[in-house]
Amino acid sequence: MSVAQEMYAPRPSTGEKPFRQPPWAVGPRASDVIWAAAFLTPYIAVLLAFVVYPICFALWLSYDADAYRHLFDYPHYWITMFNTLLMVVVGVNGALFLAFLLSGYFMIPSRWIKGLLVVYMLPWALPSLAAFLSLHWMLIGYGGFMNTALETLFGVDGPIWFDSYGLAMTCNILSYIWKWMPFWTLVFMAGRMAIPQDVYDAAAVDGATGLQRFSYVTVPMLANLYLICTLLFTLWTIGDFDTTYFVSSGSPALTTEVLGTYAFRMMLDWGYVEIGLAGALTALPVTIPLALLLIRRLQATEVQL
């Protein structure tokens, strides 16, 4: 028995077990059970009323073989799936890879780079609605700022961006990268700052060049963080609504929709609630393993504030 246990053990008045129990037997003390129940009630109520019930409701609404048959018959659904995939593959990886490189750039100790960082953060600090509305009008085509600037500065006649599938998709993906890259850059910068300086010093003593320090110290040290960010960002992107809805708003002819806007459009424009929900729920076989993997990864790591 340790000293601490002896100190806490004599509590005969309530007839409780000694305070320190083996970890597998740890649980609330008898007198705490009522408090524990009272403290947990609000969250369990929220969980049941606003998570479990809506999900069951969604499953029940879309539980209709016809809905799925209709869904798979429409080419609209397959285009939407392809666009979502494109957003994830190009948008997520593009933003994270560039953010990873840029986090190194912003680590350069220089006053004007620090100043630049303040400006560079602005897209992240803007509410996405405001930012994407601005991007939409910037890329509207004739009279939009982008085309005006192209004509004034380079004498080029800009295209009508949202009239072509390729250009519109590019605009959506670039807008998405524009909005989120600063955030991930800050995350990677915090990650880089957490790498102890002595590791770099030791590498320098061993004669490692800058490139070697990057590939043998920075990259392996940040690999786990990079993986977590990829998982998290992929989950976010699969459900992203604002970018597509406000930048291209599906133009041309609803070919640039993604899953996040699909159910909404199906319901509001055509009243097909079941088909829209069924479409959104077909993402579950992808999101559930991703979320499980993320939870496992997160539990192994520490939180910094």
Next chain:
Amino acid sequence: MSVGSNIAMNSERRRHKRLKYLIEAIAMVFGLVLLVWSMLPVYNMVLIALSDHGAVFSGNIYPHDPNLNSFVIILHQGFWYLEHFWHQFGNSIFIGAMTSFLTLAIATMTSFTVSRLKLRHGWLLSNAALMTYVIPASFLAIPFYRIMSIYGLGNNPWSVIAAMVTFATPYAIFIFQHYGKSIPMELDESARIDGATPVQIYFKIYLPLMSPALVAVGTYALLLAWNEYLYQFMLLSTPDSMTVSVALAQFLNSDESPWNYMMATAIVYALPPIAIYYASRRYMAAGLTMGGVKG
């Protein structure tokens, strides 16, 4: 001999210096590109907001006759989409503040019970919480809309607050549980010896020591609610229950809207979050880093 080595050293140093300047120049050019890339949409926003209605798409890359008329219109609620602007601004603040408060209350109570009262199988609850994120929020908007009318909360700010709290709490519980590990259990134990009840420990020990995490998560929840659009659009339909984000997107209902007013509204709408982000950016990004490096 010594003279020769001096010359060699000098030229070496000169080459080194030249390389340094070259790197600096490349970094500057690159920085300029980044500056343009980051500022372009922001500049576009300001440009449109400072223009007159007729001059919005007139093909100028700088404001021809810059004026603050659009902002004056907002201030006086002088356009019919903006008739209730300040009331809607208040709605946004109310929803944000309530989301923030309820998220903190519910999440601290849950994480306190799970980790401080040593709830058996408590990890199940925190994992169940994180599983909320399995279905992206945008997919649940329609069932939420239906359910809120079943609950009798149609067109009620509390329906939005409920939705926002639902999506903010799992993250809050996660942060609190990890942050709470840094508070020594011995504090609780000695308070118990002095006869403190769990409620007293919660208010007198747990909450004060958690305050940095409370600030970070409270800000997160506030901004989540302020920046959200989809749920507020679905759940709030009348001009006096709307929030700023819904009012802002209302301009899209017409092809002939005064875009200068819209951009000015967007700027006013964006100012509070920008101020908060810049004031607390260290918390905001680092909170999400989760020390992945140590993992």
